Amino acid sequence: MVKTKITVVKKSRKKESFNKKKLYASIYNSCLSTQLPRKECERVAKKIFKDVAKILEKQTCLLSEEITDTVAKAMTKHRKELAFMYQTHKDLS
Helix, strand or coil, X not given: CCCCCCEEECCCCCEEECCHHHHHHHHHHHHHXXXXXXXXXXXHHHHHHHHHHHHHCCCCEEEHHXXXXXXXXXXXXXXXXXXXXXXXXXXXX
């Protein structure tokens, strides 16, 4: 999916390589926090990750906030509470 090397600029301005496993895990964990069954979390997380990866693969450098916004928009299409949990978790991190 995400084939090009993407640099992520964190809030602290630290730069790191995009980690697709980390993104998938954060989406999946947001689903779990809404009490969805694990199978449903896997299905939703795969779909959202796929949608977001299509957008991200066109980029070479992104702010972490841009990734959060992109994921939240994709989550809202599925279930609004997923986006809320994802954004809330990110705000607390």
